[in-house]
Amino acid sequence: MKLYIVPSPVGNLADMTFRAVSVLEKADLVLAEDTRTSSVLLKHYKIDKPITPYHQHNEHKIVQHLLQQLQAGKVMALLTDAGTPGVSDPGFLLVRECIREGVPVECLPGATAFVPALVNSGIPMNRFVFEGFLPLKKGRHTLFTALAKEERTIVFYESPMRLVKTLEDLIGYFGPDRPCCVSRELTKMFEENKRGSLQxxxxxxxxxxxxxEIVVVVQGLD
Known part of the structure; x- marks a missing residue:
């Protein structure tokens, strides 16, 4: 009886750890945010295991059923499309309920997109705040107003469709000269890290x- 949280590569399949492969091989069931994406990963490592969808649209409906299976002795491995489950991805609800019910939970170390983006940004990383995906409308003004005064480095995810608009919003709240770095397609063939002022x-x-896929790193207020 155990739930394993298994990070998956953010782009390059070679970034899968030996331990992650071993855990997937011994799991009774693999939970996947997108079964098509995770099936490619499992096939690449020649892992043949039952796989079932677990995502933001069904997690509340199936969490109790999964708990019952875990309490009956099953070992499960949770995967999301890329990176570590629970970090701006499904996973928190199942982890919380397992802890409440006394089901052992173990999270493996592994890929998370914001870490390499932060490290290679050239922006101070001794203190930082991770904001995940920014709100689209409600709460956006309040958040940007607060972040404009944040002294720690700010890290967040953004979609390619909204990146330019978000940078324009940041210029409005932070000013055009604040240093930043936008990391795109991390670990993939066309990885790019664009550094400079917000403008x-x-x-x-x-x-x-x-x-x-986009990660944005912005220097905090001096």
């Missing part, structure tokens, strides 16, 4: 266009 980075992506 410079905004102008670059406004002209070039944006594709891929």
């Amino acid at each position: 410079e980075v905004r102008d670059y992506f406004k002209e070039k266009g944006v594709k891929g």
